[in-house]
Amino acid sequence: MIPQIEKHRSIREFLNKDISSDIIEQILLAASRASTTGNMQLYSIIATTSQEVKESLSPCHFNQPMVKQAPLVLTFCADVRRFSMWCELRDAKPVYDNFAWFINSTIDTLLASQNAALEAEANGLGICYLGTTIYTASKICDVLNLPKGVIPITTIVVGYPKSTPELTSRLPLEAVVHYDTYKDYTPQLIEKLWEERESSEETKNLLEANNRSNLAQVFTEDRYKGGDNIAISKSYFDILKKQGFFNQEQ
Amino acid sequence: MIPQIEKHRSIREFLNKDISSDIIEQILLAASRASTTGNMQLYSIIATTSQEVKESLSPCHFNQPMVKQAPLVLTFCADVRRFSMWCELRDAKPVYDNFAWFINSTIDTLLASQNAALEAEANGLGICYLGTTIYTASKICDVLNLPKGVIPITTIVVGYPKSTPELTSRLPLEAVVHYDTYKDYTPQLIEKLWEERESSEETKNLLEANNRSNLAQVFTEDRYKGGDNIAISKSYFDILKKQGFFNQEQ
Numbered sequence: 459m460i461p462q463i464e465k466h467r468s469i470r471e472f473l474n475k476d477i478s479s480d481i482i483e484q485i486l487l488a489a490s491r492a493s494t495t496g497n498m499q500l501y502s503i504i505a506t507t508s509q510e511v512k513e514s515l516s517p518c519h520f521n522q523p524m525v526k527q528a529p530l531v532l533t534f535c536a537d538v539r540r541f542s543m544w545c546e547l548r549d550a551k552p553v554y555d556n557f558a559w560f561i562n563s564t565i566d567t568l569l570a571s572q573n574a575a576l577e578a579e580a581n582g583l584g585i586c587y588l589g590t591t592i593y594t595a596s597k598i599c600d601v602l603n604l605p606k607g608v609i610p611i612t613t614i615v616v617g618y619p620k621s622t623p624e625l626t627s628r629l630p631l632e633a634v635v636h637y638d639t640y641k642d643y644t645p646q647l648i649e650k651l652w653e654e655r656e657s658s659e660e661t662k663n664l665l666e667a668n669n670r671s672n673l674a675q676v677f678t679e680d681r682y683k684g685g686d687n688i689a690i691s692k693s694y695f696d697i698l699k700k701q702g703f704f705n706q707e708q
Numbered sequence: 709m710i711p712q713i714e715k716h717r718s719i720r721e722f723l724n725k726d727i728s729s730d731i732i733e734q735i736l737l738a739a740s741r742a743s744t745t746g747n748m749q750l751y752s753i754i755a756t757t758s759q760e761v762k763e764s765l766s767p768c769h770f771n772q773p774m775v776k777q778a779p780l781v782l783t784f785c786a787d788v789r790r791f792s793m794w795c796e797l798r799d800a801k802p803v804y805d806n807f808a809w810f811i812n813s814t815i816d817t818l819l820a821s822q823n824a825a826l827e828a829e830a831n832g833l834g835i836c837y838l839g840t841t842i843y844t845a846s847k848i849c850d851v852l853n854l855p856k857g858v859i860p861i862t863t864i865v866v867g868y869p870k871s872t873p874e875l876t877s878r879l880p881l882e883a884v885v886h887y888d889t890y891k892d893y894t895p896q897l898i899e900k901l902w903e904e905r906e907s908s909e910e911t912k913n914l915l916e917a918n919n920r921s922n923l924a925q926v927f928t929e930d931r932y933k934g935g936d937n938i939a940i941s942k943s944y945f946d947i948l949k950k951q952g953f954f955n956q957e958q
Contacts, residue, residue, distance in 0.1 A: 460830050463738045463823050486885050488713045490878045493837045497876055499884055508888045544898050548924035553934030557941035561842050565862055568818035573713050580710050587743045592811050603890045626747055628740045634749055635736050638758045640853045648794050674798035684803030691807035
């Protein structure tokens with residue numbers, strides 16, 4: 459397996475060591491080699507190294523220390539603005555202010571981000587994806603001056619790892635793969651697929667730390683609460699409209 | 709640069725040669741090593757090798773010959789169903805039927821798809837992403853029996869390349885990268901960023917083939933027409949609701 463794929467783990471603590479501009483450029487070039495819709499490259503990457511901007515981004519990521527500690531923070535944004543401006547300059551009418559192009563540009567953005575993540579790792583760096591990006595997308599738009607036609611999708615922090623955690627477990631492959639067509643899950647299969655994870659030491663520790671009787675409740679009651687999920691849905695959908703990705707009536 | 713990233717080009721013609729089940733498994737395992745939201749693995753991969761199912765998928769991808777020709781078609785779907793079923797079995801209330809978790813699961817799905825694409829290439833295979841997946845998502849749900857909580861995001865066709873096309877060009881890196889914060893584009897900068905592409909031989913051939921006076925119009929008038937964009941937006945948003953990713957009022 460490609461070594462960076464095989465050895466990937468999220469790194470959340472970094473050495474106090476800058477990344478050379480050559481390596482940063484290499485990571486960004488790798489991002490730009492990913493497939494994109496019609497080779498339109500409908501994304502922008504905000505590469506933040508300034509401590510001041512990282513300080514402003516930090517609360518957008520719930521003040522997780524890694525944002526200020528990482529020498530490089532890459533915010534990956536779906537971007538139909540650049541392409542639309544070009545169309546307008548060429549007397550071509552851009553119609554990208556809609557949900558289809560939110561999806562297309564989001565796909566472009568995430569294939570680029572994964573290339574960047576792997577290329578960073580190939581250069582001895584560690585990365586962590588920050589799901590908080592969509593929780594606070596509106597604030598991130600303010601901090602990074604994102605205009606209409608641009609919306610943040612994900613963020614990775616990048617730096618030299620302070621340590622190398624164990625690989626995290628995955629569900630057995632049969633949990634996520636369906637041959638030819640989707641075969642729906644039975645309760646029996648669900649039990650079997652989660653058996654190893656639920657009986658692991660890691661889970662035991664988590665249950666103790668969260669004072670819960672099972673792992674699923676750690677997710678629904680502690681990590682991602684129902685009310686928060688709905689609030690985030692509303693706020694992200696609002697910012698989607700505000701940034702111009704949902705302009706027609708649907 | 710990671711060789712598969714550096715040498716990636718889309719492959720649209722394949723040899724009539726099957727992929728061994730070992731290699732298919734390796735590709736799927738690579739997909740499963742990607743980062744996911746809270747390690748929840750909110751995706752399913754439909755790995756289609758049956759000629760019959762490929763025939764049924766073919767019209768969903770506008771009958772592009774590569775769908776029937778490729779030995780392996782991987783449809784990557786956002787999937788909150790499996791995780792929700794597990795929660796329900798554990799007396800934990802899943803609240804993933806909303807837009808936030810559409811985005812989270814879409815992110816999971818696309819990081820996995822890019823790992824799969826690169827791992828396929830590392831095994832001597834070629835791939836092509838099919839953007840048609842979102843155009844015809846409703847039909848794809850039917851063909852692949854996708855239940856509520858599951859929605860197709862992208863597809864890659866995989867096979868041994870019949871030939872190796874040239875690498876495609878990219879905009880200069882400065883087109884897609886912003887340091888620290890977003891710097892908006894000026895018309896002068898847009899002109900400069902597209903200069904090389906617009907004056908290329910490839911563009912000249914495209915303009916002739918499409919009988920257009922500039923490249924932007926090939927995109928707006930031939931490839932992705934405004935009316936089509938809006939129709940796809942509506943249909944994908946409808947299927948999003950139907951598959952249960954937009955259940956609350958927003």
